Amino acid sequence: MKLHLLAFTLFAGATALATPTLGKTLKWSSQGDIVTMDPYAHTESFTSNMQHHIYDPLVRRNKQLEIEPALATSWTIVEPNRWRFKIRQGVKFHNGDVLSADDVVASITRLLDPTSRAKGNLPAVEKAEKVDDQTVDLVLKGPYPLLLNDLSGIFIMSKKWMEANNALKPGNTTTGVTTFASTNANGTGPFKLESYKPDVGTTLVVNPDWWDKPQHNLTRIEFKPIKSDATRVAALLSGEIDMMAPAPLQDLQRMSGAGMKVVEEPSLRVIFLGVNMRPELLAMPGQKNPMLDKRVRQAMWQAIDLDTIQKRVMRGKSRNIALMVAPPVPGYDASLDVLPKYDPDAAKKLLADAGYPNGFKTKLDCPNDRYIADEQICVAIAAMWKKVGIDVDLKTESRATYFPRQDKGETDAYMLGWATLPPMDSYSVLSAIFATRKQGTAFGGNNPNGLSDPRFDDLATKAGVELDEKKRRAMLTEALKIAKDEVYFLPLHQQPVAWAMKTNVELPQFPDEYVRLWFAKVN
Amino acid sequence: MIRALTSRLIQAVLVMLVVTGCAFLMFRYVGDPVRVLSREDATQEEKAELARNLGLDQPVPIQYARFLKRIVSGDLGVSFRNQRPVSALLAERLPATLELVFVATLLALSMGIPLGVYCALKPDSFLARIIQAISLIGVSMPTFVTGILLILIFAVSLGWLPSFGRGQTVNVLGWQTGFLTSSGWRALILPSITLALYQTTLIMRLVRSEMIDALSSDYVRYAKARGLPSSYIHFKLALRNALMPVITVTGLQIGALIAFAIVTETVFQWPGMGLLFIQSVSFVDIPVMAAYLLFVGLLFVAINMVVDLIYVIVDPRLRTRSL
Numbered sequence: 109m110k111l112h113l114l115a116f117t118l119f120a121g122a123t124a125l126a127t128p129t130l131g132k133t134l135k136w137s138s139q140g141d142i143v144t145m146d147p148y149a150h151t152e153s154f155t156s157n158m159q160h161h162i163y164d165p166l167v168r169r170n171k172q173l174e175i176e177p178a179l180a181t182s183w184t185i186v187e188p189n190r191w192r193f194k195i196r197q198g199v200k201f202h203n204g205d206v207l208s209a210d211d212v213v214a215s216i217t218r219l220l221d222p223t224s225r226a227k228g229n230l231p232a233v234e235k236a237e238k239v240d241d242q243t244v245d246l247v248l249k250g251p252y253p254l255l256l257n258d259l260s261g262i263f264i265m266s267k268k269w270m271e272a273n274n275a276l277k278p279g280n281t282t283t284g285v286t287t288f289a290s291t292n293a294n295g296t297g298p299f300k301l302e303s304y305k306p307d308v309g310t311t312l313v314v315n316p317d318w319w320d321k322p323q324h325n326l327t328r329i330e331f332k333p334i335k336s337d338a339t340r341v342a343a344l345l346s347g348e349i350d351m352m353a354p355a356p357l358q359d360l361q362r363m364s365g366a367g368m369k370v371v372e373e374p375s376l377r378v379i380f381l382g383v384n385m386r387p388e389l390l391a392m393p394g395q396k397n398p399m400l401d402k403r404v405r406q407a408m409w410q411a412i413d414l415d416t417i418q419k420r421v422m423r424g425k426s427r428n429i430a431l432m433v434a435p436p437v438p439g440y441d442a443s444l445d446v447l448p449k450y451d452p453d454a455a456k457k458l459l460a461d462a463g464y465p466n467g468f469k470t471k472l473d474c475p476n477d478r479y480i481a482d483e484q485i486c487v488a489i490a491a492m493w494k495k496v497g498i499d500v501d502l503k504t505e506s507r508a509t510y511f512p513r514q515d516k517g518e519t520d521a522y523m524l525g526w527a528t529l530p531p532m533d534s535y536s537v538l539s540a541i542f543a544t545r546k547q548g549t550a551f552g553g554n555n556p557n558g559l560s561d562p563r564f565d566d567l568a569t570k571a572g573v574e575l576d577e578k579k580r581r582a583m584l585t586e587a588l589k590i591a592k593d594e595v596y597f598l599p600l601h602q603q604p605v606a607w608a609m610k611t612n613v614e615l616p617q618f619p620d621e622y623v624r625l626w627f628a629k630v631n
Numbered sequence: 632m633i634r635a636l637t638s639r640l641i642q643a644v645l646v647m648l649v650v651t652g653c654a655f656l657m658f659r660y661v662g663d664p665v666r667v668l669s670r671e672d673a674t675q676e677e678k679a680e681l682a683r684n685l686g687l688d689q690p691v692p693i694q695y696a697r698f699l700k701r702i703v704s705g706d707l708g709v710s711f712r713n714q715r716p717v718s719a720l721l722a723e724r725l726p727a728t729l730e731l732v733f734v735a736t737l738l739a740l741s742m743g744i745p746l747g748v749y750c751a752l753k754p755d756s757f758l759a760r761i762i763q764a765i766s767l768i769g770v771s772m773p774t775f776v777t778g779i780l781l782i783l784i785f786a787v788s789l790g791w792l793p794s795f796g797r798g799q800t801v802n803v804l805g806w807q808t809g810f811l812t813s814s815g816w817r818a819l820i821l822p823s824i825t826l827a828l829y830q831t832t833l834i835m836r837l838v839r840s841e842m843i844d845a846l847s848s849d850y851v852r853y854a855k856a857r858g859l860p861s862s863y864i865h866f867k868l869a870l871r872n873a874l875m876p877v878i879t880v881t882g883l884q885i886g887a888l889i890a891f892a893i894v895t896e897t898v899f900q901w902p903g904m905g906l907l908f909i910q911s912v913s914f915v916d917i918p919v920m921a922a923y924l925l926f927v928g929l930l931f932v933a934i935n936m937v938v939d940l941i942y943v944i945v946d947p948r949l950r951t952r953s954l
Contacts, residue, residue, distance in 0.1 A: 143712055229670065291715070336775075342783065346786045348786075508915050
């Protein structure tokens with residue numbers, strides 16, 4: 109019996125080894141693995157990114173990152189709070205089910221379930237209603253301009269498949285329910301899931317029946333997460349993987365020296381410092397908070413030598429920026445993006461004018477494992493501030509403990525990075541960071557430090573319901589201008605995104621750091 | 632015997648209660664899972680709701696009591712991050728870690744004992760001095776440096792062995808094994824050497840010093856005086872006595888290897904429990920961390936028990952006494 113079993117397993121192993129890999133295979137790696145296969149059970153952009161190869165949304169982003177039709181072919185705004193979507197005909201799921209309005213309604217309903225982890229990704233939608241087999245209405249809580257942005261991240265699942273596998277409701281941590289969908293997938297996307305082994309790898313094979321004309325030439329994608337930077341670089345150099353995203357900055361030179369192709373560009377993520385806007389600083393209890401004075405904030409910004417940070421700390425890879433959003437984001441205005449002149453003397457004078465000729469004391473809090481070179485940047489800034497007389501108490505810590513503290517407002521000056529994702533719109537900055545944090549509103553989710561400017565609240569309320577895109581963008585730009593004029597924040601730079609690959613891999617890079625392998629070619 | 636076993640089991644439960652209790656007290660300093668799990672621009676209400684769903688709005692003692700209640704009913708809970716049962720996650724990873732540790736321990740014993748014996752028998756020989764010197768490096772080199780060095784030499788420069796992963800695995804009765812495929816064995820070489828290096832040198836140095844002690848003891852001198860063959864004296868008498876502490880140390884080290892193969896598993900992307908643990912720490916996945924610590928506590932207690940039993944087999948004097 110035992111011998112039989114051994115022989116059988118040996119045979120199974122041998123056949124598995126002997127299976128030829130035909131066509132073009134792309135093996136790639138990243139530092140983390142996907143969390144789950146269930147599209148509504150997480151809020152991680154990397155996991156969404158991987159799932160986008162298997163599942164399609166109603167609308168998607170094209171090569172220019174503009175929104176274009178995907179599973180929905182057209183849409184109209186019937187009433188301000190009712191959008192009507194035409195569903196594409198002849199689309200098939202990987203198991204052969206044909207896509208219809210029922211699937212869309214079931215998917216949206218599943219997403220909006222009270223136990224769904226990702227329901228915040230579609231905050232404006234109340235429910236989905238079937239009009240006919242190819243038409244779906246989304247009923248909104250009110251007028252909402254960013255519905256398409258939100259929908260570009262909502263994947264459509266098959267109703268029949270969910271019913272057959274008892275997965276009509278998303279998994280639930282509280283009750284301990286896990287669904288079939290968390291380890292299996294059935295989408296309409298360009299690739300099918302072949303296998304998913306956490307921390308080992310995920311294998312996708314091409315979907316020959318995809319509704320769209322493929323712009324890639326892959327037949328197979330093998331994703332293998334490798335946590336350690338050094339090992340990931342070694343795996344690329346030894347040829348075990350074809351591509352890695354992201355690539356560690358400190359190894360870029362070595363990899364391009366070894367004949368690898370390195371592509372890099374500034375990402376959407378803007379790194380900035382926020383300041384304490386409450387009556388007192390934590391570092392100086394009982395005294396008036398100097399940072400409430402615009403001149404002090406201006407001095408703090410001008411005292412930072414952005415060029416040196418860009419050249420030395422970021423190795424010339426970042427792009428310095430004066431606004432709180434990156435150029436591709438709606439609302440950005442190049443005429444406002446004028447960097448402050450580095451001038452320690454002017455900074456000292458501003459501090460003296462504000463009544464702090466001998467500077468003041470502040471804390472500076474930074475993560476040390478979240479953004480590129482986050483700790484080094486803060487060390488540099490602390491030294492630069494000391495030069496103009498600001499006494500800095502610098503603390504850097506792991507993101508797991510840093511962000512909860514930052515979120516509770518237990519900081520004076522603090523570092524944060526914001527990419528406006530997933531909506532890719534300045535409204536994300538306006539509503540989450542600029543607008544006042546008030547209980548019971550959706551505003552100020554990331555404004556923990558007492559910043560409150562009624563102009564922001566007003567703009568956020570209006571832009572949140574403005575359906576005229578031109579007017580809406582003008583409001584966003586207006587908000588960005590106020591933030592800059594008042595120096596409520598000290599923007600530093602857009603951090604770079606760098607990928608490394610073998611020379612035979614062709615893959616367009618995007619500032620939102622998404623890896624879109626449906627545009628990849630292996631020669 | 633049975634009484635001894637039950638008292639051991641009660642001890643085990645106490646140890647695990649203390650371990651998990653301490654863990655729960657510490658979790659609040661590890662970070663806040665809500666911030667890690669929610670969207671970047673999540674509203675305050677979304678975060679509060681998530682905290683409620685995860686049971687984190689309750690005070691720590693209540694969270695701990697709920698955890699214990701679940702454990703007693705045999706449920707390890709659901710991972711915050713993956714939303715999959717923790718028991719399934721651990722079961723998925725256990726084979727990888729156990730196979731790695733098994734091979735590493737075999738390597739360490741099969742290298743460490745002969746080398747130690749040689750160094751004890753010929754302490755002044757040139758080779759023994761070289762082995763001693765190399766063993767110093769083995770004891771003092773950090774694991775991640777060894778791992779990266781091996782990867783650079785054997786994977787990048789020579790291209791002989793894979794730099795990461797476990798190779799092809801085969802499912803035998805639910806156990807994913809890498810022992811049955813050539814790629815599995817190839818993938819096992821570098822991580823097991825990395826993991827075994829410290830153990831090898833430790834065992835070697837231990838065997839050497841114990842053996843030198845034993846060789847200078849009275850019974851060995853009398854045995855020599857009686858004219859017994861030197862192979863009998865060295866291996867039947869001296870080595871057997873020298874092995875007692877080696878067993879203790881190896882046993883405890885196996886526990887340490889399983890529990891703390893974290894570095895090696897991270898360097899080689901070995902999909903074992905160490906890698907799972909390190910990820911659960913960075914995502915503040917409390918159920919996974921708690922279950923892992925529980926498992927490690929259980930493991931050490933179990934290994935100590937097994938070591939005590941092996942003592943009895945090796946040392947006949949103990950058979951007459953109770954455990």
